[in-house]
Amino acid sequence: MTVTITARSVPRVGTVLVTSQDLVLYVFAPDHHRAITCKGTCLGTWPPLMLPSGSRLAAGTGVKRGLLGSDPDPSGGRVVTYAGWPLYTYTGDVDPGQATGQNLNLNGGLWYVIRPSGVPLIPRS
Amino acid sequence: MLLSGGGLVAGAAAASAGWALSGQPAAPPDPAVIPPDDDLMREHGVLKRVLLCYREMITRVQAGGPLDAQDLHDAALIIHDYIEGFHEGLEEGYVFPRLVEAGRLASTVTTLLVQHARGRVITQFLLAGATAKGVASPGAPARLAAAMQAFDRMYEPHEAREDTVVFPAFRQILPATELTDLGQYFAELQHQEFGTNEFAAVVGRVASIEQNLGIYNLAQFTPQVSQYIPSA
Numbered sequence: 008m009t010v011t012i013t014a015r016s017v018p019r020v021g022t023v024l025v026t027s028q029d030l031v032l033y034v035f036a037p038d039h040h041r042a043i044t045c046k047g048t049c050l051g052t053w054p055p056l057m058l059p060s061g062s063r064l065a066a067g068t069g070v071k072r073g074l075l076g077s078d079p080d081p082s083g084g085r086v087v088t089y090a091g092w093p094l095y096t097y098t099g100d101v102d103p104g105q106a107t108g109q110n111l112n113l114n115g116g117l118w119y120v121i122r123p124s125g126v127p128l129i130p131r132s
Numbered sequence: 133m134l135l136s137g138g139g140l141v142a143g144a145a146a147a148s149a150g151w152a153l154s155g156q157p158a159a160p161p162d163p164a165v166i167p168p169d170d171d172l173m174r175e176h177g178v179l180k181r182v183l184l185c186y187r188e189m190i191t192r193v194q195a196g197g198p199l200d201a202q203d204l205h206d207a208a209l210i211i212h213d214y215i216e217g218f219h220e221g222l223e224e225g226y227v228f229p230r231l232v233e234a235g236r237l238a239s240t241v242t243t244l245l246v247q248h249a250r251g252r253v254i255t256q257f258l259l260a261g262a263t264a265k266g267v268a269s270p271g272a273p274a275r276l277a278a279a280m281q282a283f284d285r286m287y288e289p290h291e292a293r294e295d296t297v298v299f300p301a302f303r304q305i306l307p308a309t310e311l312t313d314l315g316q317y318f319a320e321l322q323h324q325e326f327g328t329n330e331f332a333a334v335v336g337r338v339a340s341i342e343q344n345l346g347i348y349n350l351a352q353f354t355p356q357v358s359q360y361i362p363s364a
Contacts (some may be wrong), residue, residue, distance in 0.1 A: 047221070047321050047324055047325050048217070048218050048220075048221025048222055048225060048321055048325065049221060050221070050225060051219075051220075051221035051222060051223070051225020051226065052220060052221045052224050052225070052248075054225075096243050097249075098224045098228075098248070098249075099245060099246070099248060099249025099252070100249075101242050101245050101246055107249045107253075111252060111253075112256060113212075113216060113217060113252060113254065114211075114217050114221070114303040115217075129216075
């Protein structure tokens with residue numbers, strides 16, 4: 008099995024990382040691109056992008072293969088990372104190409120989409 | 133619209149994996165532990181009471197009265213921390229995915245997810261505006277009241293549908309032993325995230341806002357009906 012991350016242009020946020028099903032991927036500011044801190048009910052709203060055992064990671068169009076990785080999930084298994092950031096989807100994005108979680112403050116911190124460069128899209132205050 | 137392989141089902145796997153691999157052996161069922169659907173419904177009671185607080189604030193603004201920033205902030209914070217940051221995570225992680233997997237209520241679940249997302253945007257707006265300076269700016273009370281009204285109008289039917297259709301369907305598809313285990317897990321999660329007695333604490337917070345707004349006394353809502361029911 009292969010888990011592929013692709014870059015896609017999404018309305019209102021521009022070109023960002025998405026899953027193979029075109030679900031926008033997010034990073035969680037408190038993770039500090041180091042470790043997964045979303046746990047408990049946070050995981051219900053922001054499911055991490057898992058890397059099943061025996062699967063491989065693939066970089067789709069526009070994605071830098073060298074920035075792809077995985078971290079152990081405290082709940083078990085491994086979570087896909089990009090530039091060190093654990094990646095999550097958002098249950099509020101019910102269709103592909105939505106980014107309704109961008110800049111949302113929920114479950115203890117802020118959530119951002121992430122560019123193919125590996126930089127989260129943090130709005131200027 | 134709901135993606136079968138998308139975030140929701142992926143979330144079910146992640147959330148369920150966390151539940152199954154919590155690292156602790158299953159404890160004997162505690163008779164004091166509430167079934168998960170009952171637990172969610174009593175949390176809806178907290179939501180209902182905040183909706184009533186919003187309604188009172190809306191009424192005052194529409195009558196030309198002031199909007200109290202602290203009351204608005206405290207009410208919206210309960211929604212943010214307890215309803216959106218906890219209750220909805222339980223639904224999204226443990227209830228909705230199981231229903232979708234069972235081929236039940238997929239369209240309803242999609243709508244509920246969209247409404248959760250929309251509600252969070254409204255709450256963020258309310259929290260941002262709930263400052264002394266925020267409510268004093270021209271037009272702000274009316275905008276904040278409109279946002280609260282939209283929130284109320286969405287969440288009243290939302291929670292009613294969950295209580296009467298979604299949760300009963302969930303209870304139907306889950307084996308009794310899983311219901312028991314899940315109820316215990318919900319209690320553990322609440323303890324982990326908020327400490328002990330959180331439900332009582334949040335009810336206390338809502339009651340305090342109701343007292344500030346003058347709507348805590350339940351009896352005041354009993355109507356006088358003799359003017360239109362002469363025999364009453």
